[in-house]
Amino acid sequence: MEKQAYGAVVALEGSEDLAISIAKSLRVPFDIDKDTAKITVFKDNESKLTLQSTHAGQSVMLVARLFPNPPEKVLEFLVLSRALKDNGASIHAVLPYLAYARQDRAFLPGELVTIRELSELMKGIVEEVITVNIHSEEAKEQFAASLKDVSAMPLLAHYAKEIIKAKSKSIVVVSPDEGGIERARAFASEIGAEKAIALDKERDRITGEITTKDIADNLAGKTAIIIDDMIATGGTVVNAANVLRRHNAKEIYVMAVHGLFLDEADKKIKEAGANEIITTNTINNKYAKVDISEVLADALR
Numbered sequence: 614m615e616k617q618a619y620g621a622v623v624a625l626e627g628s629e630d631l632a633i634s635i636a637k638s639l640r641v642p643f644d645i646d647k648d649t650a651k652i653t654v655f656k657d658n659e660s661k662l663t664l665q666s667t668h669a670g671q672s673v674m675l676v677a678r679l680f681p682n683p684p685e686k687v688l689e690f691l692v693l694s695r696a697l698k699d700n701g702a703s704i705h706a707v708l709p710y711l712a713y714a715r716q717d718r719a720f721l722p723g724e725l726v727t728i729r730e731l732s733e734l735m736k737g738i739v740e741e742v743i744t745v746n747i748h749s750e751e752a753k754e755q756f757a758a759s760l761k762d763v764s765a766m767p768l769l770a771h772y773a774k775e776i777i778k779a780k781s782k783s784i785v786v787v788s789p790d791e792g793g794i795e796r797a798r799a800f801a802s803e804i805g806a807e808k809a810i811a812l813d814k815e816r817d818r819i820t821g822e823i824t825t826k827d828i829a830d831n832l833a834g835k836t837a838i839i840i841d842d843m844i845a846t847g848g849t850v851v852n853a854a855n856v857l858r859r860h861n862a863k864e865i866y867v868m869a870v871h872g873l874f875l876d877e878a879d880k881k882i883k884e885a886g887a888n889e890i891i892t893t894n895t896i897n898n899k900y901a902k903v904d905i906s907e908v909l910a911d912a913l914r
C-alpha cells in the first residue's frame with residue numbers, strides 16, 4: 614500500500630534541485646511538486662502564475678530562492694503562497710536566501726526598512742519562514758516568532774576542517790568587518806584555528822564604496838580563511854584579500870553562505886589572490902560546494 618504523504622514540497626522556478634533534496638532529507642514521505650505553478654511571461658515582462666495543483670488540506674513546504682531578480686522572485690513567491698493558502702494549504706516558506714534583509718534599517722534620511730514591508734506582506738499568508746543566516750538581528754526581529762534562522766556555519770566549518778585544515782597547520786580566520794567578529798571567533802574555535810581577527814571596513818552609504826583599514830599583524834606562513842555571510846559585488850572580500858596579501862598570508866580561502874557574485878565578483882576575488890572560493894547552495898553558483906538541504910529539512914521536521 615502506498616504511504617500517505619505528510620504534505621508536499623513545492624518549488625518556485627529555480628529552486629527545484631533544493632526542493633528535491635529537502636524532500637529526500639525529510640525522511641518521511643512528502644510529495645515533490647516542481648510544477649505547482651505555470652509561469653507565463655508577457656511581452657511587457659509581467660509574469661502570471663497559474664496553479665496546476667492546489668495541495669488543498671496539505672502542509673506545503675514552499676522552497677523559493679529569492680535570487681536572481683529578487684523583485685520578480687518575491688512577487689512570484691507571494692502570489693503563489695497566497696493562491697495555495699486560498700485553496701486550503703498551509704504554507705511553510707523556505708527562503709534560503711532572504712533578499713532585502715540588508716535593508717534592515719534607515720541608514721540615510723528617507724530610506725525605508727524594506728525587509729519590514731516584506732515581512733508584513735507575508736503575514737497572514739505563511740505559517741513560518743525558514744531561512745539561512747539572515748543578514749542581521751535587526752532583520753530577524755521584523756519577523757518575530759514566525760522566523761527560523763538556521764546556520765550554515767557548522768557545514769562551512771566542516772568543509773574547512775576536512776579540506777583546508779588537512780593541508781594547513783596555521784590558520785587565521787578573518788572577518789572582513791567588525792560586525793562579523795563573533796562569527797569568525799566561533800568558526801575559528803570550531804575548526805581549531807590559531808585565532809580570529811576582524812578587519813575595519815567602512816561603506817560609503819552614498820557611493821557604496823568600501824574602504825578597509827590596514828592591520829598590524831604579519832601573516833607570513835599562515836593560511837587565512839575569510840568568512841562572511843554573503844558575497845554580492847565582492848568589494849568587501851576583495852579589500853580583505855588585498856590586506857591579507859599585503860601582510861604576507863600564504864594562502865587565502867574565501868567562505869560565505871550566500872554567493873550572489875555580481876559584476877564578475879568571483880574574477881575580482883581570484884585576482885585579489887584568493888586560492889579558493891566556497892559558498893553554500895542557498896543560491897546556485899559554481900562555488901556552491903556545501904549543501905544546506907539537510908539543515909533546512911531539520912528545521913522543517
Ligand code: R5P
Binds near residue numbers: 789842844846849850
Ligand atoms: C555586510 O554587512 C555583509 O556582511 C557583506 O560583507 C556584504 O554585504 C558583501 O557585499 P559586497 O560583496 O558587495 O561587498
